[in-house]
Amino acid sequence: MGLGQGPGRDHLSASPAGPIFDAYHAVRARLPRPTAGGACTPVDTLADIADRFDTFLLDAFGVLNVGETPIPGARDRVHALRDAGKRVLIVSNAAGLPHAALMEKYDGMGMGFAPEDVITSRMALTNALADAPPTRWAAMATSGAGLEDLAPTLLRDDPAAYDAAEGFLLIGSADWTDARQALLEASLRAHPRPVHVGNPDIAAPREDAPSREPGHWAHRLADATGVAPVFHGKPFAGIYDLAFARSGDAGRTVMVGDSLHTDILGAQVAGVASALITSHGILRDHDVAAGIALSGIRPDYVVRTT
Ligand SMILES: [Mg+2]
Numbered sequence: 001m002g003l004g005q006g007p008g009r010d011h012l013s014a015s016p017a018g019p020i021f022d023a024y025h026a027v028r029a030r031l032p033r034p035t036a037g038g039a040c041t042p043v044d045t046l047a048d049i050a051d052r053f054d055t056f057l058l059d060a061f062g063v064l065n066v067g068e069t070p071i072p073g074a075r076d077r078v079h080a081l082r083d084a085g086k087r088v089l090i091v092s093n094a095a096g097l098p099h100a101a102l103m104e105k106y107d108g109m110g111m112g113f114a115p116e117d118v119i120t121s122r123m124a125l126t127n128a129l130a131d132a133p134p135t136r137w138a139a140m141a142t143s144g145a146g147l148e149d150l151a152p153t154l155l156r157d158d159p160a161a162y163d164a165a166e167g168f169l170l171i172g173s174a175d176w177t178d179a180r181q182a183l184l185e186a187s188l189r190a191h192p193r194p195v196h197v198g199n200p201d202i203a204a205p206r207e208d209a210p211s212r213e214p215g216h217w218a219h220r221l222a223d224a225t226g227v228a229p230v231f232h233g234k235p236f237a238g239i240y241d242l243a244f245a246r247s248g249d250a251g252r253t254v255m256v257g258d259s260l261h262t263d264i265l266g267a268q269v270a271g272v273a274s275a276l277i278t279s280h281g282i283l284r285d286h287d288v289a290a291g292i293a294l295s296g297i298r299p300d301y302v303v304r305t306t
Contacts (some may be wrong), residue, residue, distance in 0.1 A: 034265055037297060128196075188221060276303060
């Protein structure tokens with residue numbers, strides 16, 4: 001099954017806002033409700049709104065990079081904002097890699113972020129579960145590195161591992177398969193247990209075709225089993241609380257991202273301004289105005305490029 005083709009979504013027809021937009025739109029009942037939103041003021045780059053904010057929260061995929069490739073001009077923009085005295089943080093639905101590995105990627109792009117200035121949905125997940133009672137977790141994850149506190153069993157192809165778990169963590173889906181998803185859904189149907197999602201993204205833009213992220217599988221299992229997953233990361237509040245704890249203040253802050261349903265909706269939930277990047281990520285080559293109208297998620301600014 002591809003994006004937007006989960007159970008119960010066969011009625012879905014393609015919109016001019018593109019397939020990733022459509023996949024989010026199909027699950028909007030599980031997302032926060034949009035506010036009245038912003039004016040969708042068009043601007044060319046983030047330089048045009050730099051004077052209006054002290055803190056820039058930047059999404060990564062679609063704003064700084066596409067897959068492993070930096071977006072042209074993004075590195076220079078980050079440095080120019082910092083040189084102008086702005087606080088610049090990454091706020092990313094990234095959960096698959098331990099923090100040090102993620103930092104290697106950004107260091108390689110010359111972005112100059114301190115590890116503390118990169119706030120991830122993995123942190124939101126681990127922070128939310130830090131005080132949970134001891135639980136036998138099992139995880140959709142490529143590796144257990146950095147997850148020692150939760151000590152999950154890594155889910156592979158043994159059905160017994162699914163049935164033995166007391167709760168599930170959906171963290172990284174790089175080597176997840178339809179067969180493993182079927183094992184998870186069968187186990188949950190027989191015995192419903194909590195499911196925590198460390199990355200609510202349904203898809204991430206890559207160089208060739210979008211990848212299926214943990215959110216894709218979470219919505220699919222919710223459709224199939226009736227279990228309601230708990231999401232950690234944009235557009236839900238916890239990740240923003242971590243960002244504000246780091247920036248020290250939610251005032252004069254703008255969230256910049258390419259996804260209406262995660263970045264812009266998340267900014268509304270967090271009570272900060274929002275800027276939608278249109279040239280690189282989810283809405284690239286699609287009808288941005290149609291996406292805004294269909295979703296009812298209205299950013300303050302519509303920005304051509306970072
Ligand atoms: Mg993005």
